[in-house]
Amino acid sequence: MTKSTKSNFLSMPSRRQVLQGGGAIALTAPFVSRAWAATTEINMLAWYGHGEADMVAEYEAANNVKFVPKYYAGGDNMLALIAQSPPGTYDLILSDGEFVQQLNAAGYIDEMEAADYPFDDMLHEDFTKFPGHWKDGKLFSMMLRGGHLGVSYNKNSVTAAEAESYACFWKPEIAGKVGHFDWHLPSLGQMSLYNGNGADLWNIDDAKWAAVQETTLGLRKQVGGFFDYGGTFNGLKNGEMQAMVGIGDWITGVLEKDGAPVASVIPKEGGIQFTESYSIGKGSEKADLVKNFIQYMMSPAGQVKSAQMAAYPGFCVTKAGRAALIEADLAEATRSHQIDGDPQDPITLIKEGRIHYRDIPQQQSLEDWNDFWSEYKNA
Numbered sequence: 001m002t003k004s005t006k007s008n009f010l011s012m013p014s015r016r017q018v019l020q021g022g023g024a025i026a027l028t029a030p031f032v033s034r035a036w037a038a039t040t041e042i043n044m045l046a047w048y049g050h051g052e053a054d055m056v057a058e059y060e061a062a063n064n065v066k067f068v069p070k071y072y073a074g075g076d077n078m079l080a081l082i083a084q085s086p087p088g089t090y091d092l093i094l095s096d097g098e099f100v101q102q103l104n105a106a107g108y109i110d111e112m113e114a115a116d117y118p119f120d121d122m123l124h125e126d127f128t129k130f131p132g133h134w135k136d137g138k139l140f141s142m143m144l145r146g147g148h149l150g151v152s153y154n155k156n157s158v159t160a161a162e163a164e165s166y167a168c169f170w171k172p173e174i175a176g177k178v179g180h181f182d183w184h185l186p187s188l189g190q191m192s193l194y195n196g197n198g199a200d201l202w203n204i205d206d207a208k209w210a211a212v213q214e215t216t217l218g219l220r221k222q223v224g225g226f227f228d229y230g231g232t233f234n235g236l237k238n239g240e241m242q243a244m245v246g247i248g249d250w251i252t253g254v255l256e257k258d259g260a261p262v263a264s265v266i267p268k269e270g271g272i273q274f275t276e277s278y279s280i281g282k283g284s285e286k287a288d289l290v291k292n293f294i295q296y297m298m299s300p301a302g303q304v305k306s307a308q309m310a311a312y313p314g315f316c317v318t319k320a321g322r323a324a325l326i327e328a329d330l331a332e333a334t335r336s337h338q339i340d341g342d343p344q345d346p347i348t349l350i351k352e353g354r355i356h357y358r359d360i361p362q363q364q365s366l367e368d369w370n371d372f373w374s375e376y377k378n379a
C-alpha cells in the first residue's frame with residue numbers, strides 16, 4: 001500500500017528549538033540522545049502511515065532507532081497477523097480501541113504504567129478510562145488519536161442538506177457510484193445507526209440484527225465497489241465514487257486539503273468514533289524504548305504530528321496537543337474543527353451524544369458480522 005497524495009504541512013520545530021522553547025511543545029525524555037549506540041530496530045504493527053517518515057523520522061534520528069512497520073487494515077486482520085507470528089515479534093502495536101480487549105485476552109500485550117502518560121490532560125473524561133483499555137484497574141493501551149466516521153460525499157453530487165442523513169447513499173443519481181471501505185464494522189455500524197439504534201448500535205438483538213442486514217442489502221444496488229485504503233482514496237479522488245460508506249475525514253480530509261470537492265459530516269442519525277491506541281507487545285525486549293516513543297507521541301509535539309499525519313489526519317486527544325496544533329497549524333485545526341467553540345468540534349459532538357465509540361457486536365460474534373459482510377459483497 002502506498003501513499004496516494006502529498007500534503008504540505010508546516011515544518012515542525014527543530015530539536016534545538018523544541019528543547020529551548022519551553023512551554024507546551026517542550027520535550028524531554030523522548031529526546032534522550034543515543035548517538036553513541038547502534039541503531040535499534042523497533043517492529044511496529046499499525047495502520048498504514050504510522051511508521052512513515054513524517055511520523056517517525058525526527059524521533060528515529062534523535063534516538064538512534066529505526067521503525068520497521070507492518071501495516072494492516074481492520075482489526076480482524078491485525079489479530080490474524082499477530083496470531084501467525086512468534087511471540088515477541090511486534091514491539092509496538094497500534095490497535096483500534098475496540099480490539100484492545102482481544103489483544104489482552106490473547107496475551108499479546110503487556111501491562112503499562114498509567115503514571116507514565118498524561119491522563120490528567122485528556123480532552124474528555126471518557127479518554128481517561130476508555131472502554132477496554134483497562135482491566136482490573138490496570139492499563140494495557142494508551143489512546144493516541146481518534147476520528148469520526150459519517151457521510152463522506154462529493155459535493156458536486158450530494159448536497160450538504162442531503163448529507164445530513166445516511167439516506168443520501170440511496171440517492172438515485174449516484175447509483176453505482178457508492179463505495180464501501182471494505183471492513184464490516186464501520187459500514188454495518190452506520191447501517192445500524194440509520195435504523196435508529198443510536199447508542200445501542202453494537203448491542204442489538206437478533207431481530208434488529210436481521211433488520212440491519214435487510215437495510216444493508218437494500219443498498220447493494222447502489223454500490224460500485226469495496227475498497228482498501230488506496231482504492232477508497234482514489235475512488236473519491238477520480239470521481240468514480242461519489243459517496244463512501246464507512247469512512248470519514250480520515251480519507252476526505254487529505255483530499256480536501258488538495259482541493260478535491262469532497263467532505264465528511266456527522267449526519268442526524270449520529271456518527272462513529274474510531275480510536276487508535278498504542279500497546280507494548282508481549283515479550284518485547286525493547287519495552288523501555290517503546291514506552292519512550294509512546295510518551296513522545298502523547299507530548300504536544302507528537303500530538304501535532306499525529307493530527308497532521310500525511311496518510312490520514314486524526315484528532316488530538318490531549319489539551320496541550322490541541323493547543324500546540326492551533327499554534328503550529330491553525331489552518332488544519334480550523335479545517336478539522338479542533339477549535340473550542342466550533343459546533344463541529346469532535347469533543348462537542350461526543351458531549352452532545354452524537355458520536356458513538358466503535359465497538360464489536362455484543363449479541364452476535366464478529367464472525368456473524370463478517371460472514372454477512374462476505375455474503376453482502378457477493379450479492
